[in-house]
Amino acid sequence: MNTSNPETETAAAPSPESRPSNFLRDAVLEDLKTNKFGGRVQTRFPPEPNGYLHIGHAKAICLDFGLAAEFGGHTNLRFDDTNPEKEETEYVDSIMQDVKWLGFEWSGLFYASDYFDQLYAWAVQLIKAGKAYVDDLSADQIRKYRGTLTEPGKDSPFRNRSIEENLDLFERMRAGEFPDGARVLRAKIDMASPNFNLRDPVMYRILHADHHRTGSKWCIYPLYDFAHGQSDSIEKVTHSMCTLEFEDHRPLYNWFIKELGIFPSQQYEFDRLNLTYTLLSKRKLLQLVRDGRVNGWDDPRMPTLSGLRRRGYTPEAIRNFCGAVGVSKTTGSIELAMLEHFVREDLNKRAPRAMAVLRPLKVVIDNYPEIQTEEMEAVNNPEDPSAGTRKVPFSRVLYIEQDDFREIPPPKYFRLSPGREVRLRYGYFVTCKSVVKDAKGEVIEVHCTYDPATRGGNNPPDGRKVKSTIHWVSAAHAVDAEVRLYENLFTKEDPNHTEEGQDFTVNLNPNSLEVLACCKVEPSLASPAPGSRYQFERLGYFCVDHDSAPGKPVFNRTVALKDTWAKVEKKTEKNK
Numbered sequence: 001m002n003t004s005n006p007e008t009e010t011a012a013a014p015s016p017e018s019r020p021s022n023f024l025r026d027a028v029l030e031d032l033k034t035n036k037f038g039g040r041v042q043t044r045f046p047p048e049p050n051g052y053l054h055i056g057h058a059k060a061i062c063l064d065f066g067l068a069a070e071f072g073g074h075t076n077l078r079f080d081d082t083n084p085e086k087e088e089t090e091y092v093d094s095i096m097q098d099v100k101w102l103g104f105e106w107s108g109l110f111y112a113s114d115y116f117d118q119l120y121a122w123a124v125q126l127i128k129a130g131k132a133y134v135d136d137l138s139a140d141q142i143r144k145y146r147g148t149l150t151e152p153g154k155d156s157p158f159r160n161r162s163i164e165e166n167l168d169l170f171e172r173m174r175a176g177e178f179p180d181g182a183r184v185l186r187a188k189i190d191m192a193s194p195n196f197n198l199r200d201p202v203m204y205r206i207l208h209a210d211h212h213r214t215g216s217k218w219c220i221y222p223l224y225d226f227a228h229g230q231s232d233s234i235e236k237v238t239h240s241m242c243t244l245e246f247e248d249h250r251p252l253y254n255w256f257i258k259e260l261g262i263f264p265s266q267q268y269e270f271d272r273l274n275l276t277y278t279l280l281s282k283r284k285l286l287q288l289v290r291d292g293r294v295n296g297w298d299d300p301r302m303p304t305l306s307g308l309r310r311r312g313y314t315p316e317a318i319r320n321f322c323g324a325v326g327v328s329k330t331t332g333s334i335e336l337a338m339l340e341h342f343v344r345e346d347l348n349k350r351a352p353r354a355m356a357v358l359r360p361l362k363v364v365i366d367n368y369p370e371i372q373t374e375e376m377e378a379v380n381n382p383e384d385p386s387a388g389t390r391k392v393p394f395s396r397v398l399y400i401e402q403d404d405f406r407e408i409p410p411p412k413y414f415r416l417s418p419g420r421e422v423r424l425r426y427g428y429f430v431t432c433k434s435v436v437k438d439a440k441g442e443v444i445e446v447h448c449t450y451d452p453a454t455r456g457g458n459n460p461p462d463g464r465k466v467k468s469t470i471h472w473v474s475a476a477h478a479v480d481a482e483v484r485l486y487e488n489l490f491t492k493e494d495p496n497h498t499e500e501g502q503d504f505t506v507n508l509n510p511n512s513l514e515v516l517a518c519c520k521v522e523p524s525l526a527s528p529a530p531g532s533r534y535q536f537e538r539l540g541y542f543c544v545d546h547d548s549a550p551g552k553p554v555f556n557r558t559v560a561l562k563d564t565w566a567k568v569e570k571k572t573e574k575n576k
């Protein structure tokens with residue numbers, strides 16, 4: 001598979017037998033058995049275009065598209081665009097790009113705003129049936145009249161307007177005769193219902209705002225509850241899956257469908273994805289973007305699909321993660337480490353290996369001929385023999401990681417130190433003989449000798465062993481690169497958890513981005529294609545950022561390899 005152009009990857013539906021079942025799948029199977037919808041499975045993914053999609057949406061997308069595909073059904077992409085003030089074409093475009101990137105193809109592309117005329121006609125139908133009325137109470141009054149969990153609501157004084165008066169007022173609401181908030185249209189259901197959503201919910205509000213698609217045609221807009229189920233019904237959606245917070249809305253969803261006598265779409269609820277150290281709310285992510293706390297929606301620290309893509313996540317890794325997370329009827333929290341596990345697992349299989357030095361320390365091999373360069377053979381991917389090998393130049397002056405040398409090695413430190421021999425991967429065994437220090441006493445150059453009998457990094461004939469293998473790049477051939485390292489965006493497992501009066505931004509991690517401007521990478525990485533992914537030996541997985549210029553690549557670290565040493569070292573540092 002082509003790692004540099006993920007846009008072309010599509011998701012194949014696994015066969016029905018290979019999938020573990022869940023309550024959503026069981027519901028579909030049951031409906032197929034009873035032939036409820038004539039053997040049809042039609043789903044939809046209904047994002048509101050008020051932000052970029054995040055990993056939580058990926059879970060919904062995988063369910064909506066995955067379940068339909070499994071049974072030969074179809075999935076529409078429908079923009080739920082009933083809040084003109086928050087919605088923008090930029091978001092519509094990004095959502096389409098992200099759904100495609102994730103590997104899914106929609107059957108129909110729709111907008112709730114396509115249905116505004118039909119929804120208006122249905123509102124009139126309900127008024128005529130005595131099931132809806134225009135209310136003059138303010139939003140505040142409506143809230144007060146709604147009652148509490150223990151007390152029933154009170155009827156609005158406008159609840160029993162005549163049908164004629166309601167028709168006239170609703171028509172005039174549409175004609176723009178009244179200011180924002182002056183009146184609403186409400187469904188006439190039951191002010192004493194134990195379910196708040198049935199206490200005469202608002203169907204339409206007045207809002208003199210331009211809409212990204214319908215412009216100034218409308219100054220009244222339907223609310224979610226009056227738009228969603230009917231949109232499903234128009235599209236003959238059989239299984240409408242949404243998150244658990246809409247469970248209490250289901251009776252209303254069904255009420256509108258029944259009263260209007262339209263196609264009986266059915267709503268099912270599943271748990272929202274929550275991830276530790278992560279916020280999955282477009283509103284809050286928008287706040288981070290607007291306030292410049294991150295560098296845009298596709299900042300690699302963002303949990304958005306565009307951020308994860310830029311970070312180096314593959315669609316497969318995200319789909320596999322969503323599959324493993326599954327669905328349930330209770331909301332919990334998933335470890336961020338689980339998401340990272342899936343990207344490691346996928347990239348391990350597909351990412352070519354390369355050598356890069358993030359914090360360079362110069363090594364001079366005193367007994368290596370000054371003018372010589374050798375081409376060392378390096379394996380591109382030990383997990384994939386078909387990936388072949390490449391040549392990496394080796395010469396007298398090299399760079400290694402500062403971390404791979406200690407003048408005074410701590411206990412259990414097996415890498416390079418004075419008198420110690422280590423293996424340079426694909427290179428030679430080298431032994432540290434001396435160091436050069438600057439005026440401050442910092443080691444700036446390490447001098448070694450090499451053993452010609454260990455060419456390729458192989459063990460010498462005398463059977464001598466070393467305890468450590470380190471990576472390197474040849475100084476004369478190295479390409480300068482910028483590398484961006486990321487930590488969790490938030491320091492708290494639950495970033496919403498704050499002291500009274502504080503906002504979630506207090507939990508932002510001040511060290512979430514570290515830019516290393518003077519890295520050295522092997523020459524094969526001089527001008528890699530943006531979006532291509534590599535494993536830098538011993539350092540992790542990295543993805544080429546679109547900020548790269550020819551000869552000046554920029555890499556984002558997707559995820560580190562598990563580095564047990566770093567953990568030990570951090571702990572001992574803390575204990576000092």
Ligand code: ATP
Pocket residue numbers: 045046047048049055056057059060080241242243271272273274280281282283
């Ligand atoms: P947000 O609070 O981030 O804006 P939302 O639910 O308002 O989320 P929508 O654009 O309305 O976002 O969502 C489109 C679909 O994605 C809905 O079916 C919604 O239930 C689902 N969805 C949104 N967030 C999650 C999540 N964290 N986990 C699973 N599904 C989600």
Ligand code: MG
Pocket residue numbers: 048
């Ligand atoms: Mg929403």
